[in-house]
Amino acid sequence: MVRKSIKVAAVLTVIASAASIYLIQPEKVKLKPSKAGTEDVSSGLEQNITSFSIEGRSPKGARQWNLNGDSAQIVGDDIYLENLKAVAYNDESVINLSSNSGVYRRGTGEVQLIGNVRVFSGEDFELVTETARWSQGEKEIFTDAVVNISREGMSAVGNGGRANSEEKWARLNSDVRVFIAPDTKVRSDGPLEVRYEENVAVFMDNVIVEDKEGRLFADKLTIEFDSETKRLAKVTAEGNVKVKKGNTYTLSEKAIYTDGTKSAQLLGRPRIIIDPAEIDKFDQMAI
Secondary structure, eight states, rough: HHHHHHGGGGGHHHHHHHHGGOOOOOOOOEEOOOOOOOTTTTTTEEEEEOOOOEEOTTOOEEEEEEESSSEEEEETEEEEEEEEEEEOOOOEEEEEEEEEEEETTTTEEOOOOOEEEEEEEEEEEEEEEEEEEEETTTEEEEEEEEEEEETTTEEEEEEEEEETHHHHHHHEEEEEEEEETTTTEEEEEEEEEEETTEEEEEEEEEEEEEEEEEEEEEEEOOOEEOTOOOEEEEEEEEEEEEEEEEEEEEEEEEEEEETTTTEEEEEEEEEEEEEEHHHHHHHHHHH
């Protein structure tokens, strides 16, 4: 059961992919109004432009992202965009982002995304939420709305999320649900946290893992990955650990699974409990 349950390792890959757009750190922005918008964009007057493009570059001039809108309204330092689309570039992939509308605040470098916010990279993954904000100063993107993440064979949902590009972590805040094909389900009341540099994903608070083999319960579930191969290295369940298989429960304070040994180690007064129904079967067999 423990070995089957460690398929939740796919979560780290998905969250890391979905958050890769948050690792772009724009330093210089170049505004490109269409011919219809020849007004002075630096003025404080309200202006309407039929098509608009905003390009972000690094201090050395390298292109980092491009933000477009079918139409734009400029009010002071705020640019209101309709049918917002963006592309973010990094060394490993190209990330696409879209929303029904958005606001780019040039004064603070913050982008507010509104309505049907979608982040995707080809067919690798898709992240969907209703609203989100990116803060350049804090190097964070965050939302209080429901977040859905999906890729082939896996989906995850949680209430609210946050990612920090500088400190390289991301999280789903609460009521986390993860579904992994063909039959594995993981849920937790508290957050799912991913720390990229440490190659660690952590489920907190009332964690339950379920598949056709049985169920695992714990207060905390930590998944560690090999820094070079990115494959699963270790899974640790802690606090009130219970593994149910059939009518049998195995109880312990900690359970550790390592990929090298392909086995689980139970720590902290491990014990086995058999349901009364199973005991009755034993009594009948003994007679």
